[in-house]
Amino acid sequence: MKGSRALLSQALSVMKSNIERTGDPLGFQKDYWSSWAEGLELPRQGKIMLLTGRMYQMLPYVSETTNMVTRMKPLLAVRSAGKILEMGRRLAGEKAIRLKARGAKEIKKRGVSALRGVVSALKAAGIVPAYLYDEEPYSGVLLYDVGLEKEVIPHAEKVHGLLKRHGVEEVITLDPHTTFVMREVYPKGVRHYDLRVRHYLEILTEKGMALGKKEQNDLPDRFVIHDSCVMARDLHLTRQPRELARSVDVEISEPENSGVNTACCGGPVEYAFGELSCRISAARSRELVKECKQVLVSCPICLLNLSKHERELGMRVWDLGEVLDRAYLPRASKTDSNG
Amino acid sequence: MTIHELKELLLKEIGRCRACRFCVDVCPTYQTSQGVETFSSFGRLQSLRSLLMGTLTLEDSISYALYSCLQCKRCEVICKSKGQNLDICALIQKGRTLVSQRLVEGVGHERI
Amino acid sequence: MEMKLKELAADLARFTGEEHVFTDRPAAMVYARDVMPYDLEDYNIPYAVVRPGDATEISAILRYANEKQLPVHIHGSGTSLVGLARPKTNGIILDTGRLQAIHVFPERGYFEAGAGTHLAKIRKALAPHHAMLPIFPGSELVATLGGAVAVNTSAHAVDAALGKPGDYVLGLEVVLPTGEILQTGTESPRKPAGIEATKFLVGSEGLLCILTKIRMRLVPMPQSIPIVAYYSKTEDILGTVMGMYRQGIFPPMFFEYLDEKAAKVGFEAVGLSTPAGAVAMMSVHSWSMAGAEAQASEFLAFLKTQPIMEAKIVEDKEEWEKIWSSRAEAGNYVYRLGYTFGSEITPRVDKLKEAYQDAKSVVLNLKSYKNPEFYSFGHIGAPTIHAYAFIPTKDIPNDVKRAIVKEMREKTEEINIRYGGCGGEWGLTAQRISFLKKRYDPAYYELLVKIKNVVDPNNILNRGNLEGWV
Numbered sequence: 001m002k003g004s005r006a007l008l009s010q011a012l013s014v015m016k017s018n019i020e021r022t023g024d025p026l027g028f029q030k031d032y033w034s035s036w037a038e039g040l041e042l043p044r045q046g047k048i049m050l051l052t053g054r055m056y057q058m059l060p061y062v063s064e065t066t067n068m069v070t071r072m073k074p075l076l077a078v079r080s081a082g083k084i085l086e087m088g089r090r091l092a093g094e095k096a097i098r099l100k101a102r103g104a105k106e107i108k109k110r111g112v113s114a115l116r117g118v119v120s121a122l123k124a125a126g127i128v129p130a131y132l133y134d135e136e137p138y139s140g141v142l143l144y145d146v147g148l149e150k151e152v153i154p155h156a157e158k159v160h161g162l163l164k165r166h167g168v169e170e171v172i173t174l175d176p177h178t179t180f181v182m183r184e185v186y187p188k189g190v191r192h193y194d195l196r197v198r199h200y201l202e203i204l205t206e207k208g209m210a211l212g213k214k215e216q217n218d219l220p221d222r223f224v225i226h227d228s229c230v231m232a233r234d235l236h237l238t239r240q241p242r243e244l245a246r247s248v249d250v251e252i253s254e255p256e257n258s259g260v261n262t263a264c265c266g267g268p269v270e271y272a273f274g275e276l277s278c279r280i281s282a283a284r285s286r287e288l289v290k291e292c293k294q295v296l297v298s299c300p301i302c303l304l305n306l307s308k309h310e311r312e313l314g315m316r317v318w319d320l321g322e323v324l325d326r327a328y329l330p331r332a333s334k335t336d337s338n339g
Numbered sequence: 340m341t342i343h344e345l346k347e348l349l350l351k352e353i354g355r356c357r358a359c360r361f362c363v364d365v366c367p368t369y370q371t372s373q374g375v376e377t378f379s380s381f382g383r384l385q386s387l388r389s390l391l392m393g394t395l396t397l398e399d400s401i402s403y404a405l406y407s408c409l410q411c412k413r414c415e416v417i418c419k420s421k422g423q424n425l426d427i428c429a430l431i432q433k434g435r436t437l438v439s440q441r442l443v444e445g446v447g448h449e450r451i
Numbered sequence: 452m453e454m455k456l457k458e459l460a461a462d463l464a465r466f467t468g469e470e471h472v473f474t475d476r477p478a479a480m481v482y483a484r485d486v487m488p489y490d491l492e493d494y495n496i497p498y499a500v501v502r503p504g505d506a507t508e509i510s511a512i513l514r515y516a517n518e519k520q521l522p523v524h525i526h527g528s529g530t531s532l533v534g535l536a537r538p539k540t541n542g543i544i545l546d547t548g549r550l551q552a553i554h555v556f557p558e559r560g561y562f563e564a565g566a567g568t569h570l571a572k573i574r575k576a577l578a579p580h581h582a583m584l585p586i587f588p589g590s591e592l593v594a595t596l597g598g599a600v601a602v603n604t605s606a607h608a609v610d611a612a613l614g615k616p617g618d619y620v621l622g623l624e625v626v627l628p629t630g631e632i633l634q635t636g637t638e639s640p641r642k643p644a645g646i647e648a649t650k651f652l653v654g655s656e657g658l659l660c661i662l663t664k665i666r667m668r669l670v671p672m673p674q675s676i677p678i679v680a681y682y683s684k685t686e687d688i689l690g691t692v693m694g695m696y697r698q699g700i701f702p703p704m705f706f707e708y709l710d711e712k713a714a715k716v717g718f719e720a721v722g723l724s725t726p727a728g729a730v731a732m733m734s735v736h737s738w739s740m741a742g743a744e745a746q747a748s749e750f751l752a753f754l755k756t757q758p759i760m761e762a763k764i765v766e767d768k769e770e771w772e773k774i775w776s777s778r779a780e781a782g783n784y785v786y787r788l789g790y791t792f793g794s795e796i797t798p799r800v801d802k803l804k805e806a807y808q809d810a811k812s813v814v815l816n817l818k819s820y821k822n823p824e825f826y827s828f829g830h831i832g833a834p835t836i837h838a839y840a841f842i843p844t845k846d847i848p849n850d851v852k853r854a855i856v857k858e859m860r861e862k863t864e865e866i867n868i869r870y871g872g873c874g875g876e877w878g879l880t881a882q883r884i885s886f887l888k889k890r891y892d893p894a895y896y897e898l899l900v901k902i903k904n905v906v907d908p909n910n911i912l913n914r915g916n917l918e919g920w921v
Contacts, residue, residue, distance in 0.1 A: 147435025374548035
């Protein structure tokens with residue numbers, strides 16, 4: 001708590017400056033957010049646009065800097081916030097951003113798998129969304145969360161303008177935070193806002209997707225499901241992740257504090273109060289593993305924060321997108337395998 | 340909305356809180372702080388109210404109170420069923436709107 | 452008294468560790484705030500909040516407080532409805548929130564819990580042992596065991612069916628105001644007879660000790676059958692309660708009512724059709740299902756001798772959940788749509804109708820605010836009437852709120868005195884002292900003061916509550 005004001009001053013200033021300067025909360029100018037889509041051949045124009053908001057793609061860099069900060073002494077909490085931001089600025093200038101920490105590399109792999117899994121499932125449902133690749137914008141949700149509402153709207157106007165120039169009418173989001181800000185915040189400030197915003201879970205469950213396991217059978221039989229706070233209490237999407245997961249023939253268990261009563265992963269305060277965030281994610285992780293050590297989430301923030309306790313608790317955190325990536329079986333092949 | 344209008348709105352809304360404290364135990368930051376009430380949704384609302392009324396200044400403990408909130412809305416679920424049906428997280432978030440500019444500018448401790 | 456905060460913080464930190472001492476103003480104001488609708492004054496705000504982890508730390512703090520003549524106000528949940536929780540003078544707040552451990556000993560027939568444990572947590576811990584916590588406040592998510600035992604309130608339950616928590620307390624660990632740590636009571640499920648200290652300390656409202664650990668007998672979970680009865684008017688429900696006591700019928704563990712207005716708003720809120728008049732809802736219990744069914748059947752037969760419109764055992768679980776939640780919804784209505792000023796009237800049972808009429812008249816003829824609306828609901832089987840003055844606006848000045856609270860308190864106290872009652876749920880100090888003084892002979896209050904002076908010679912604990920400061 002001591003030094004909070006100074007720490008928050010720094011964090012908010014840099015966040016604001018990064019987004020104003022580069023459009024990216026990490027301040028990165030070099031494109032790190034589109035390599036996951038290599039080989040998918042998604043069109044760049046289209047009425048239906050995939051919008052990742054760069055959320056999954058940011059995870060490894062957040063993980064890398066958090067690792068660095070946790071190695072610092074607690075007394076340097078205020079200075080460590082400055083260090084994170086310094087590193088961000090340094091990385092932003094680098095031509096090649098190398099991830100050193102093993103945890104960061106692993107989370108990158110999972111993020112890529114999650115994103116690709118969602119696209120595979122959408123394609124199987126007959127939807128080939130467009131994707132902006134290196135032009136893809138960040139949604140600005142972090143600005144809203146920290147109260148910099150005035151700054152969100154100019155950013156939102158830019159995002160909206162970009163999407164409209166690409167002929168977009170509907171946006172498919174992959175994470176709850178981007179969904180929330182584009183559905184609830186953008187309409188309040190962006191002029192002539194008429195974008196339809198839908199989360200991939202809403203689309204896939206509407207389509208009644210039936211997927212089967214891959215032949216390698218490399219998915220656990222049972223997961224305990226962790227609902228993201230934003231997903232459950234802001235977007236009211238609790239039935240959908242369960243339906244989609246069950247359609248993959250895995251058993252879903254409920255932890256204590258589930259659905260609309262879900263307990264937070266601690267993610268939203270990690271940027272400023274890492275120790276508090278870690279206590280919360282540890283408490284939630286312990287609650288989850290009481291039920292099962294394979295944890296299923298559908299939010300990149302939950303993925304990052306709960307996965308910090310994997311080694312300690314012998315658990316593995318899966319994003320639902322990863323499950324889709326492994327379990328996806330094209331309809332024709334499924335029929336063949338059933339026939 | 341002007342700053343003055345925002346302050347008035349917040350004071351009016353927070354004034355509806357009856358201090359029933361049902362929102363205290365469900366708050367994850369309260370639970371993981373061994374039960375310090377200041378770090379609960381109730382504590383945050385009361386601190387924000389005192390800030391708005393000018394009895395507290397924007398220093399470390401208030402900054403921490405406002406920004407350590409996870410915005411997870413667990414408090415709102417219980418306030419809706421047993422309390423005054425306040426949008427607690429939204430009020431705290433608006434509190435952040437009120438102070439964020441000052442934080443960014445790094446101005447000294449002051450009354451809002 | 453000039454207080455050097457840094458020095459105080461350092462001194463307290465020696466007892467508990469620095470991380471459990473808070474001298475920032477936000478903490479002081481959050482902890483001092485209670486449910487009274489008027490703002491804190493400067494004299495309510497403590498210099499520090501300290502959070503000790505056990506009786507040894509509390510002992511050290513109290514010895515220090517005595518040395519420094521520093522008042523200590525005990526904080527459980529802060530949810531007292533008669534102002535027990537708000538500090539009455541500058542001092543320190545001692546938060547019992549870290550006294551949390553729960554241990555259940557089924558082979559010994561009891562459980563032990565820290566005084567700071569929330570009741571809902573204890574209820575959950577007892578459930579796997581098929582045991583019931585015999586304390587039922589609406590605030591159980593935050594109300595603490597220490598608070599409930601310090602006030603000795605069963606809250607919503609009917610005493611004649613369940614008794615008070617003190618009936619189940621086998622022993623205590625306490626710290627006296629001068630710092631001594633005492634273990635009282637027994638580890639047998641049979642309570643001691645005679646002049647045993649547990650009896651003086653249960654219900655002592657934080658004046659004579661700080662409760663740190665409480666041992667309570669494990670009470671087997673009863674079976675229960677719900678009954679609802681519809682009446683054309685509230686007075687007929689009162690007549691039923693009077694008849695129940697007069698005829699010596701064993702009361703249900705819960706016996707609630709909603710008056711005509713409260714029933715309308717409550718039922719509408721849960722999606723049930725509006726009742727024609729007032730509603731009573733009961734939960735008949737016994738230790739076996741066969742017993743509960745037999746008892747419910749007999750109680751229903753009794754109800755059918757009363758001026759009811761309809762009475763039935765509620766078989767449908769969903770219907771019962773709605774009926775039962777209508778009480779909370781009636782409360783939500785009056786508390787959300789304006790300001791509501793409550794009362795607790797627990798009269799002699801044969802005077803129930805007069806007490807009700809008097810309460811209604813008090814509310815409708817309030818001097819401090821013109822024409823509030825009268826609502827009432829409560830644990831009528833106990834019998835307790837909660838008569839409310841409901842004012843459908845949030846725009847009431849602070850001084851007017853204080854005046855209404857004072858008038859409601861004084862006038863409903865007179866009803867308790869007139870009809871031989873003494874409250875039953877909320878405690879007797881702080882805002883209730885004026886009542887206590889009027890209700891009993893002066894020697895009664897003097898006795899309490901004498902006891903307080905002997906046990907707490909420097910008047911350290913909850914200073915102002917016995918004095919009746921507000």
